Amino acid sequence: MKTLRIYRAGSTNQGTPGALMCAETGQHICYLMELPERDNLPNISRIPAGRYHVKYLERSASGKYHDVYHITGVPDRSGILIHGGNFAGDTKLNYRTDSWGCVLPSSRIGAIGGQVAGLASRAALRKLHKFTNKQDFYLEVY
Numbered sequence: 001m002k003t004l005r006i007y008r009a010g011s012t013n014q015g016t017p018g019a020l021m022c023a024e025t026g027q028h029i030c031y032l033m034e035l036p037e038r039d040n041l042p043n044i045s046r047i048p049a050g051r052y053h054v055k056y057l058e059r060s061a062s063g064k065y066h067d068v069y070h071i072t073g074v075p076d077r078s079g080i081l082i083h084g085g086n087f088a089g090d091t092k093l094n095y096r097t098d099s100w101g102c103v104l105p106s107s108r109i110g111a112i113g114g115q116v117a118g119l120a121s122r123a124a125l126r127k128l129h130k131f132t133n134k135q136d137f138y139l140e141v142y
Contacts (some may be wrong), residue, residue, distance in 0.1 A: 001135070001136060001137055001138060002022065002023075002024070002131075002132060002135075002137040002138070003022075003023035003024065003137065003138040003139075003140060004017050004019075004020055004021065004022060004023060004029065004105070004132075004137055004138070004139055004140070004141070005020070005021050005022075005023045005139075005140045005141075005142065006019070006020055006032060006139065006141045006142065007019045007021060007080055007118075008034070008036075008046075008086050008141075008142065011020065011036045011037040011046070012035075012036060012138070013035060013036055013089060013090045013093050013095060013135070014034055014088075014089045014090075014095055014115050014116040014118070015033050015035060015036060015087065015088035015089050015095075015097075015099075015116055015117075016033070016035065016037065016046050016071060016088065017031065017032065017033055017109045017116065017118070018030065018031065018033075019031055020032055020105065020128070021111065022131070023138075023140060027131075028088070029127060029131050030105045030106060030107060030124035030127055030128060031105070031106045031107065031108055031118060031124070032103055032104060032105055032106065033085070033086070033087070033088040033099065033103075033104040033106060033109070033116075033117065033118035033119065034046035034047070034088050034099065034103055034104070034114075035090070035097065035099050035100075035101060036088075036089070036090050038083055038090075038128040039079065040074075040075065040076060042076070042101060043101055044046055044090065044091075044092070044101075046088075046101075047053045047071065047074050047077065047080060047098065047101070047103070047141060048074070048075065048141070049111045049141045049142055050073075050074075050075075050140075050141055051136060051138060051139070051140050051141075052071050052072060052073050052074060052138070052139045052140075053073060053136065053139075054069045054070065054071050054072070054136060054137050054138065054139045055069065055072060055073050055134060055136050056068075056070075056083070056132070056134045056136060057069065057070050057081075058089070060080065060081060063108055064128055065081060065084075067082045067124075067125070067129060067134070068081045068082060068083040069081060069082040069083075071103065071112045071139060077101060078100055079101070080101055080103070081102045081103070082102065082103045082105060082125075083102055083104065083106070083126070084098075084116070084121040084122050084125050085098025085099060085102070085104040085121055086098055086104065086106070086112060086117040086118050086119065087099070087104075087115060087117050087118075088104055088118075089114075089115055089116075096113075096115060096117055104118050104121055105118070105121055105124035105125050105127075105128055106118025106120060106121050106124050107119060107120035107121075107123050107124045107127075108120065139142040
């Protein structure tokens with residue numbers, strides 16, 4: 001089973017940008033957006049550093065998302081997905097979010113309406129599907 005790694009840049013109220021790389025080869029797969037660091041609090045924080053088993057799902061439990069990944073074993077959290085979206089800001093500070101704790105793949109990091117955002121998210125998710133062949137993998141978060 002493949003192992004992928006998230007390398008994070010600095011966390012701000014607008015979100016936490018990062019990069020997803022293959023642990024074995026160092027190949028860059030895509031960029032990411034996550035929520036700011038908020039002590040692993042559900043719906044407002046990025047996931048903590050650690051190693052997780054990630055499962056491919058044709059449909060999320062809610063049915064809202066399809067062709068996504070479920071990050072399992074996150075302490076004190078559930079329903080953490082890798083799915084499309086642009087924003088991962090702190091809504092209490094009036095920033096937009098598509099995350100609510102999930103990881104959002106992107107083709108590049110930029111800005112939309114003055115907020116840091118992941119861009120071309122669906123294309124990045126397709127690239128992740130191709131890299132993993134829609135199979136489970138391990139995720140290491142630093």
